[in-house]
Amino acid sequence: MIGETRAKLLASARKAFAEKGFAGASMDDLTAAVGLTRGALYHHFGDKTGLLAAVVEQLDGEMAARAAAAGADAGEGWAALEAQGASYIEAALDPEIQRIVLLDGPAFLGDPSLWPSQNACLEDTRRALGQLSQSGIVKAVDIDAAARLLNGAALNAALWVATSSDPGAALPKALEAFGMLARGFLADKGE
Amino acid sequence: MIGETRAKLLASARKAFAEKGFAGASMDDLTAAVGLTRGALYHHFGDKTGLLAAVVEQLDGEMAARAAAAGADAGEGWAALEAQGASYIEAALDPEIQRIVLLDGPAFLGDPSLWPSQNACLEDTRRALGQLSQSGIVKAVDIDAAARLLNGAALNAALWVATSSDPGAALPKALEAFGMLARGFLADKGE
DNA sequence: TATTTTACATACATGACGTATGTCAATGCA
């Protein structure tokens, strides 16, 4: 199958980056783990950051798909936006996502809004907010800014939960606080 | 004066980390820039991440001091919290802060809440929120979670402003959006 | 069939980090 080598490298890199971090992962090791050498890696991804970008894009896509599904389950309007945020928080509890997308990604690829993958999660939040704004459900506010802040809050919620001593207890608290914050954008109080 | 070498290394590292990032900065280069060698660096800071931790602590302290001053200027209560957040956003526009504290810090030192410096900014937000909660100005919510989300939103606001094509125009939008979000914690709508 | 491109492997050059060791001055102590 075409792309098999690429897929193997991607999977191995994903694992290595998650376990040792981007800086700590050796290209020799992660290629050898799937029976290849760095030659294959440079051929397919150009350099080490190119590999990171590909891994990030994959993870980002998975997160966005999950969030979209959660949003659809929640129906229309405001509930969908909150469900999407909650899904984002829960996804970010995955150590792979955390280390690769939330920590190493911004440090080595720069600000997420500038990623080639465009950060699908951010884009979805922006879209959802834009629709709610047009229907007057959320106040007049710069949509780009609002989406960015919401996502930032969600990301930090996840990091907080993950590093807390009792993540199981922390998660509902984080979700509650996130909901309150988000409702700051509501045009009228929807309690 | 005692600590002069340490101060020189700290200043040089701060500059090098800001310009080339933590991973890209060479210890040989940044020590040579102030007429020293890596020997001095290892003697004072243990290893490269120890140096980063020291630089982060310095920057974090400066941010916290600025935010505290801004909060004091704004008086008491809710206004002080918003002023503190705004000050945090503006400070984070500094490329040094952005690269070292917001991007490389979390990637190489781990989650900010676990830093030895304790992240003074986060601690101040927590304290301010705690007082507002006791006086009934903010709703009942987990204070740790709320502080974390607020700070995360502020951080992302700053990153968004910094990477926007027109930061001058973006800053007021970010501040407005941040204010709305924060007011989600208000017990009654304070418009 | 000849040629070009793809898909890797291999070898090499460069540079970075950490550690082990050496030096010299300051300080404590007898």
Place this chain on the structure above:
DNA sequence: TGCATTGACATACGTCATGTATGTAAAATA
């Protein structure tokens, strides 16, 4: 005063990781 110890660095070395240059076999193409 003389000696031992510690602090504050510099120097040399080993290891390892990245990137590049080169080689090669298979596949596609003409």
